Amino acid sequence: MxxxxxxxxxxxxxxxxxxxxxxxxxxxxxxxxxxxxxxxxxxxxxxxxxxxxxxxxxxxxxxxxxxxxxxxxxxxxxxxxxxxxxxxxxxFGGDGFKDWIGEFSLFKELNEAVEGFDENGQPTTGGPGATDDSNMVKHDGKASAADRKGKLTKEQRDKLMEMEQKRREDIARQVNELSLKLDAKLKNYLLASREKHLDEFQLKLDQEIEELKLESFGMELLHVLAKVYKNKANNFIMSKKTHGFSKLFTGPRDNARSVKQTYNLLSTGLEAQKTMEQMSEVNPEELDQYERAKFESMMAGKALGVMWAMSKFELERKLKEVCSRILTDRNVPSKERLAKAKAMLYFADKFERAKRSPEEAEEARVFEEMILGEKAKHRR
CATH class of the missing domain: 1.10.287.110 (DnaJ domain)
Incomplete structure (x- = not known):
């Protein structure tokens, strides 16, 4: 009571x-x-x-x-x-996934990128009193050579290199942390299986999946995890069965998938850019309430699509590195790594089976667009 x-x-x-x-x-x-x-x-x-x-x-x-x-x-x-x-x-910003995928925010990268560039889309050098050579004008009144050719200045290139170095160090840190966390999860599963406590382990995992489904892009993230785990585990198991010979086939196949993902990412960006250019010709103030709501929903959907495609591409690369760390660790006996690969397939199957009802799917779509709208307000 x-x-x-x-x-x-x-x-x-x-x-x-x-x-x-x-x-x-x-x-x-x-x-x-x-x-x-x-x-x-x-x-x-x-x-x-x-x-x-x-x-x-x-x-x-x-x-x-x-x-x-x-x-x-x-x-x-x-x-x-x-x-x-x-x-x-x-x-609902995805914190529930932190132990599985590390730091992942559809808005973090966008905010950092916006802060790193000026209103003209040029990288800022940062720091008090810093000057941007691309905006400088010579004493004769003519623009600098760098400005005329649209090239980056040394300060701008250094700024971009600094941002990239920081990003790589951050990814490396996350890969180390996630490798330890995933390894612990795999060991817990194997221990539960050996000691006949698998039902209890499965119940706890099912409850966690139900909560993860409620996160922003929860279903999409679960399916990304399933895809990477399944691919890396199956490749490792196959290589053990064929004494490494299968790597001659799985390597090029994975590289081809990476190229295709890059192409799809670029296509998504170009398509969204074209759509945004068309939308920029529309004045929302001239639309009635219904048309304006529809217009804003379309804008939010396009922005979410681009941000998700970019974030997903980076996430898959990070998760592949995490799986590789575990499955190629020579300090661990091959038999134990094989057991961990099979445990990955167990998690992959559980994540892949997760589904939303049509009502939940529509609710998630509306919610994610509302979240994007709030983020846009905070940036203005």
Whole structure:
């Protein structure tokens, strides 16, 4: 028996609801009460804030326990409640996948790229008093040679090299961390299998997958994991069966896939650029409410498509390196690495089988576009 059910009522769940049910209910209620959907309601922001506060309490085991026993006055976060709008944009940002894929945000790379370039699309050199030679004009009133030819200055090239070096170091760090985490997961599976506790292990994994499905691009990320695990594990198992001979075939095949992925990425970018150019000719202010909503939805969908394609390409490369670290570690006996490859196939099968209902799929699409809209507001 709980002392107060107000927060549960706000989210539309029962007091005995599971964490996954509470998270799903929050996402649904946040979309229903979002101020952008109720521009004429002066109380829209307060309703939206109430939904956010309810979830901030019920999603925290300690706060939820205090709320159930003593009520809302005794269940306030230590640093107070977060702003509902900012909380909305971060709660489904993919953090649930961190132990599986590391740092992955569709918006992090975009924000960093925007900060690294000026309004003309040129890389900034950064630092107080820094000058951009591409914008300098000679004393005779003529533009510099670098500016006329559209070439990057030395400072700009150095800035780009610095950004690339930082990115590579960050990826290497993530690969090291993810290799340790995945290796531990594979060992836990093998131990559960040997000690006949596989049902318990599977139940826990199924519950985790249900929560991961609720993350932004959750289904897509699960399927990327499944694809990489299956490909790397099958290649390794085949190489052991054929004493390495299969590498003559799997190597070129994987390289061909990489080339195809690069081509698809470029095609996606070019298609989106063409669409954006066409859309730039449209003045949203001249559209009625329905046409404007449709226009903004289309813009958000295109932007999400490009950002997802770029992020997915980098993610697959990172995950392949993680799998290779584990399967090619010469310090581990070949028989043990073979067992780990088969464990990868187990995880791949579980991730591949994850599905959303049509209603969940549509809800996810709308939610992700709303998240993108909020991110765009914060950048302006």
């Amino acid at each position: 709980v002392k107060d059910t107000q927060y549960y009522d706000i989210l539309g769940v029962k007091p005995e609801a599971t964490p996954a049910e509470i998270k799903k209910a929050y996402r649904r209620r946040a979309m229903e009460t979002h101020p952008d959907k109720h521009p004429d309601d002066p109380e829209a922001q307060s309703k939206f804030q109430a939904v956010g506060e309810a979830y901030q309490v019920l999603s925290d085991p300690g706060l939820r326990s205090r709320y159930d026993e003593f009520g809302k006055d005794d269940a306030v976060p230590q640093h107070g409640f977060e702003d509902a709008t900012e909380f909305f944009t971060t709660i």
